[in-house]
Amino acid sequence: MTKLGSKASLRRAGHLLATASVAAAALAFANAASAQTLTIESWRNDDADVWNTKIIPAFNKKHPDIKVQFKADPPTEYNAALNARLAGGTAGDIITCRPFDTSLDMFKKGNLTSVNDVKGIENFSDVAKSAWSTDDGKTTFCMPMASVIHGFVYNKEIFDELKLTPPKTLAEFHAVLDKIKADGKYTPLAMGTADQWEAATMGFQNIGVNYWKGEEGRKALIDGKQKFTDPAYVDVFKELATWAPYMGDGYKAQKYPDTQNLFTLGRAAIYPAGSWDVPIFRKQADFEFDAFAPPVAKAGDKCYISDHTDIAIGINAKSKNAEAAKTFLSWVASPEFAEIYANELPGFFPLLNAKVEVKDPVAAKFVGWRGTCESSIRNSYQILARGTPSLENELWNVSAQVMNGSMKPEEAAKKVEDGLASWYAPHKK
Amino acid sequence: MTDLTASSVQRADAIPARSRFPVHIAVFLAPALAIYTLFSIYPLIDTIRLSLYAGDETGARSFVGLKNFDTLLNDPNWSGQFWNALTNNLIFFAIHMVVQNGIGLGLAMLLSLPRLTGSSVYRTLIFLPTMLSVVIIGFIWQLILNPLWGIAPSLLKAVGLGSLFGPWLGQESTALLTVSLISVWQFVGIPMMLIYAALLNIPDDLLDAATVDGAGPFSVFWFVRLPLILPTLGVVSILTFVANFNAFDLIYAIKGALAGPNFSTDILGTFFYRTFFGFQLQVGSPTMGAAVATAMLIIILIGVLIYLFGVQRRLQRHSF
Numbered sequence A: 001m002t003k004l005g006s007k008a009s010l011r012r013a014g015h016l017l018a019t020a021s022v023a024a025a026a027l028a029f030a031n032a033a034s035a036q037t038l039t040i041e042s043w044r045n046d047d048a049d050v051w052n053t054k055i056i057p058a059f060n061k062k063h064p065d066i067k068v069q070f071k072a073d074p075p076t077e078y079n080a081a082l083n084a085r086l087a088g089g090t091a092g093d094i095i096t097c098r099p100f101d102t103s104l105d106m107f108k109k110g111n112l113t114s115v116n117d118v119k120g121i122e123n124f125s126d127v128a129k130s131a132w133s134t135d136d137g138k139t140t141f142c143m144p145m146a147s148v149i150h151g152f153v154y155n156k157e158i159f160d161e162l163k164l165t166p167p168k169t170l171a172e173f174h175a176v177l178d179k180i181k182a183d184g185k186y187t188p189l190a191m192g193t194a195d196q197w198e199a200a201t202m203g204f205q206n207i208g209v210n211y212w213k214g215e216e217g218r219k220a221l222i223d224g225k226q227k228f229t230d231p232a233y234v235d236v237f238k239e240l241a242t243w244a245p246y247m248g249d250g251y252k253a254q255k256y257p258d259t260q261n262l263f264t265l266g267r268a269a270i271y272p273a274g275s276w277d278v279p280i281f282r283k284q285a286d287f288e289f290d291a292f293a294p295p296v297a298k299a300g301d302k303c304y305i306s307d308h309t310d311i312a313i314g315i316n317a318k319s320k321n322a323e324a325a326k327t328f329l330s331w332v333a334s335p336e337f338a339e340i341y342a343n344e345l346p347g348f349f350p351l352l353n354a355k356v357e358v359k360d361p362v363a364a365k366f367v368g369w370r371g372t373c374e375s376s377i378r379n380s381y382q383i384l385a386r387g388t389p390s391l392e393n394e395l396w397n398v399s400a401q402v403m404n405g406s407m408k409p410e411e412a413a414k415k416v417e418d419g420l421a422s423w424y425a426p427h428k429k
Numbered sequence B: 001m002t003d004l005t006a007s008s009v010q011r012a013d014a015i016p017a018r019s020r021f022p023v024h025i026a027v028f029l030a031p032a033l034a035i036y037t038l039f040s041i042y043p044l045i046d047t048i049r050l051s052l053y054a055g056d057e058t059g060a061r062s063f064v065g066l067k068n069f070d071t072l073l074n075d076p077n078w079s080g081q082f083w084n085a086l087t088n089n090l091i092f093f094a095i096h097m098v099v100q101n102g103i104g105l106g107l108a109m110l111l112s113l114p115r116l117t118g119s120s121v122y123r124t125l126i127f128l129p130t131m132l133s134v135v136i137i138g139f140i141w142q143l144i145l146n147p148l149w150g151i152a153p154s155l156l157k158a159v160g161l162g163s164l165f166g167p168w169l170g171q172e173s174t175a176l177l178t179v180s181l182i183s184v185w186q187f188v189g190i191p192m193m194l195i196y197a198a199l200l201n202i203p204d205d206l207l208d209a210a211t212v213d214g215a216g217p218f219s220v221f222w223f224v225r226l227p228l229i230l231p232t233l234g235v236v237s238i239l240t241f242v243a244n245f246n247a248f249d250l251i252y253a254i255k256g257a258l259a260g261p262n263f264s265t266d267i268l269g270t271f272f273y274r275t276f277f278g279f280q281l282q283v284g285s286p287t288m289g290a291a292v293a294t295a296m297l298i299i300i301l302i303g304v305l306i307y308l309f310g311v312q313r314r315l316q317r318h319s320f
Helices: A002-035 A045-062 A075-088 A101-108 A126-130 A156-161 A170-183 A197-212 A215-223 A231-241 A256-264 A277-284 A322-332 A335-344 A361-372 A391-404 A409-421 B002-020 B023-050 B067-074 B076-111 B119-131 B134-145 B151-158 B175-187 B189-201 B204-212 B217-245 B249-255 B268-277 B286-314
Strands: A037-042 A067-072 A094-097 A143-155 A187-189 A268-274 A289-292 A304-315 A374-376 B053-055 B061-063
Touching: A037 A045, A037 A075, A037 A322, A045 A067, A045 A322, A045 A335, A094 A101, A094 A322, A101 A304, A126 A143, A126 A304, A143 A156, A143 A197, A143 A277, A143 A322, A143 A335, A143 A361, A170 A187, A170 A268, A197 A215, A197 A231, A197 A256, A197 A268, A197 A304, A197 A391, A215 A374, A231 A391, A231 A409, A256 A268, A256 A277, A268 A277, A277 A361, A289 A361, A304 A322, A304 A361, A322 A335, A391 A409, B023 B286, B053 B286, B067 B076, B067 B286, B076 B119, B076 B175, B076 B189, B076 B217, B076 B268, B076 B286, B119 B175, B119 B189, B134 B151, B134 B175, B134 B249, B175 B189, B175 B249, B189 B217, B204 B217, B217 B286, B249 B268, B268 B286
Parallel strands: A037 A067, A037 A094, A187 A268, A304 A374
Antiparallel strands: A094 A304, A143 A268, A143 A289, A143 A304, B053 B061
């Protein structure tokens, strides 16, 4: 009897527990519904700390009723994992957007909503929005967050030692490189071609904007009014070919981390950079470093910079918390967010048309060029990368070959143009 | 009573009848067969099916027959890369056949010398890299060969051969050879072990008889040992062939998916990866990727068939 009784009480306890847990779950659900929990999908797992300790608390000061959860996948798995979750209907409310086709693809498949009506979108220029807009520019589907800027970082101590001043024109640039080479103690230019992308990204796109006049040339390429075989583009390859003697022994097998090490160990004087290198150098280099903008042809020429749109944030079309998500996006479009983001992650620069104070002096210098030079994005990203062969991948290949001396500048230009003409109608003529 | 006998007779009949169909074999095979079908046969057939479709930008797929293969072989943007990858793959295989299996055979012969001391130590050391992750192998060798901080340039300089050093992994002319040799270094233990085991299987009587008949060590190797281990060499070759034509990881670890410089290290595996998953801004195409995978399957199948009908059937196994 006691045995039976204990069984019955056990069962009763079980029932109670079940009821309690159901009630708790229901309560939690109700809570969640009233407090509106937003989940952010992202590939920036490196930034999780910054989001959890700085960005989300700052947002909650203004909007305490909206809970935000930052959920990141490793960069290489992000696209695949996100697509699987979108297909299964379990993706988060807010989706971090990569630039151009991968996000455009999601919009076309109906996974992202338009953000044209979200407050704050008016704070961004057309260039800033171009990476997350339809080809006709009418619909924007992600709120731009940050861009990365190209330029050259140099070792100030070596420059002082050799009595050099940062070059402004191409002639000065070569004079500086020649002097460092003549001195013989340091590698003049820290760069390798083993990964191929450095040659295109820190080489071709970095200095190229001055040759094709930024947006003017980029749009002309898309319209088919300019071709890669035009002098502006061939000249960029010609300039790149002259870099080889300055790049040190074995640059053909030198990878990107090797290049970073070469510079931070103080063995190289000039480093063709992306602004994302700044926080790494800040941590690793024990000497002073500074930056100069891509050199122009003649003194007084208008200068251009590659201010490449890199990261944005959009709303999952199936999100049940669309209103809260819009509130969050509006906040992302505010100077307050921009200020936090720019200073917690120096090297990723806010895209909005408002003055944001960047505290890191070198990062501030990069972003300061926006005031004196005209911004453009990499010409191989919008529209021109979506066919086969992909323009971006082609540029990696030929830029590396030009720097390796295994391809002539004219051949490189022709190969890229032929590749583009094989699938892109405006270049077929 | 009669009923009872009848049923017992029936039962006695039934037992041998049931044992005629070996149910237990089917039962034991079923799990393996089910798993194999689910994870190997079904995906294989589905891949072949997928290679006959094409997708549009909204994600919808439609049947296009052999069009993907037509693109692969006749569109200059695809065929150039395909033939380049296939050629590189053949070179990759040839280097493995000559160097890896040659050295493997030599090492096995040395290990089987009766007077060699510490052979088990050598055996273990040579086999060790085989068990390491390919990512580690790639990382180690990139460090060794690094022109800036690698040990190879300083070692060569120390013996006065510094001028011979080059950025081998970064030059079109040497990259594929270098990557192949790294792979050879890693996997030489496998042919060595297989051949070594075969050599140990040869009875001493045969070797003694040959020696008594006046054969020198070279003749013993050439006329007695080699013919006896030929079936093993055949197995080693076919294993090398299949592994090389499925290779991907080492090249990806060292040179990335673009297999540079200028696709000089591109093999079918990296070509497939770029096509299926896409790379950087190039959006992946599962259907075109399936076509490349099917082409790889056909190439491997042809190779294996040539081996089976051209080589395997002529080999004679010796039983002692």
